[in-house]
Amino acid sequence: MNPRDEQAIDAAKLYYRDGLSQGEVADRLGVSRPTVSKLVQHAKERGFVAIEIRDPRETGSALADRLAQRFDLAEVRLAHTAYTGAALTRELGRLGAEALTGEIADGDLVGVGWGETMYAVARALTPQPRHGVEFVQLKGGLSLTPRSTNDVETMTSFCRAFDAHPRMLPLPVIFDSAEVKRIVEGERHIRHILDLGREAPTAIFTVGGISPQAMLFNLGHLTDEERDALQVRAVGDMCSRFFDENGDIALPELDERTVGISLADLRAKPTRILVAGGPSKIRPLEVALASGYATHLVTDAGTAARVLGEDVADRDASPDPPHGVDGDAAARGDT
Numbered sequence: 001m002n003p004r005d006e007q008a009i010d011a012a013k014l015y016y017r018d019g020l021s022q023g024e025v026a027d028r029l030g031v032s033r034p035t036v037s038k039l040v041q042h043a044k045e046r047g048f049v050a051i052e053i054r055d056p057r058e059t060g061s062a063l064a065d066r067l068a069q070r071f072d073l074a075e076v077r078l079a080h081t082a083y084t085g086a087a088l089t090r091e092l093g094r095l096g097a098e099a100l101t102g103e104i105a106d107g108d109l110v111g112v113g114w115g116e117t118m119y120a121v122a123r124a125l126t127p128q129p130r131h132g133v134e135f136v137q138l139k140g141g142l143s144l145t146p147r148s149t150n151d152v153e154t155m156t157s158f159c160r161a162f163d164a165h166p167r168m169l170p171l172p173v174i175f176d177s178a179e180v181k182r183i184v185e186g187e188r189h190i191r192h193i194l195d196l197g198r199e200a201p202t203a204i205f206t207v208g209g210i211s212p213q214a215m216l217f218n219l220g221h222l223t224d225e226e227r228d229a230l231q232v233r234a235v236g237d238m239c240s241r242f243f244d245e246n247g248d249i250a251l252p253e254l255d256e257r258t259v260g261i262s263l264a265d266l267r268a269k270p271t272r273i274l275v276a277g278g279p280s281k282i283r284p285l286e287v288a289l290a291s292g293y294a295t296h297l298v299t300d301a302g303t304a305a306r307v308l309g310e311d312v313a314d315r316d317a318s319p320d321p322p323h324g325v326d327g328d329a330a331a332r333g334d335t
Helices: 003-017 022-029 033-045 062-071 085-101 116-124 151-162 178-185 188-199 224-233 263-267 279-290 301-307
Strands: 075-079 109-112 134-137 165-167 202-205 236-238 241-243 271-275 296-300 325-327
Touching: 003 022, 003 033, 022 033, 062 075, 062 279, 062 296, 062 301, 075 085, 075 301, 085 116, 085 202, 085 271, 085 296, 109 151, 109 188, 116 151, 116 202, 116 271, 134 151, 134 188, 151 165, 178 188, 236 279, 241 263, 241 279, 271 279, 279 296, 279 301, 296 301
Parallel strands: 075 296, 075 325, 109 134, 109 202, 134 165, 202 271, 271 296
Antiparallel strands: 236 241
């Protein structure tokens, strides 16, 4: 630590902890007020200062309560924010990281999906004192195009946060041939990873929308005919399994070529943390919740209100006591 770092910490303590004005800090340290401003900024940039905002809605809301009751959810965390796009995804990632951290104990085996939302969760995780935790990749993640799934980065960040061991699935998520997929899945190592994915009692995942911009539409695995068919028959995907309005497989022939956990095995897990939000996720999220694929939900308040068929402007009007947990944060049509 150099002298500037030490002076920056002294300035930050006086300003943030002791509540002095920048002018008062300047007098204490014998420097100018502009110098104090620069020192405080330096302290933030060096990570000496952590600013935490406590939104009282994070402890519960009527909207979260209604959502939990409608879909029999154990916990709901809602993002109360005007953010959209990447900024909203980051906020969902923050809340998703908090939800996951609260569910992981020593020795746990946890299944992990991939996509923009899961990558945001991974980047929001902070080091946690856990022992013997394992994370298993729930679906293949290799891309045939420059578009990255960030599956390796996601698993690496999850494991780093909990000092955990990774169980990677180094395969494409969709094979060209169902026969080749079955042969590859029969290999002992691959079969072991897939078995671990089925056995993991906890899973964290997202849902994707159906659009030409969605990640699964841009990894090089789908034909033009399959894209067209999905636009007609599917409402979304979970763990890269495309599902229809009833929560069932939309294209069985495509599903036979998909590598990863099945929807039935996903729904059988005791703890299922679903993180998704934003306009493109409203319909797939509604179907996923109605079909019982989640026990824990992280989404944004606007999406929650629309899933419930409520006026967004009146989403917290109910005086009923809260049930879930709210926060601040949505995602694109990626999974």
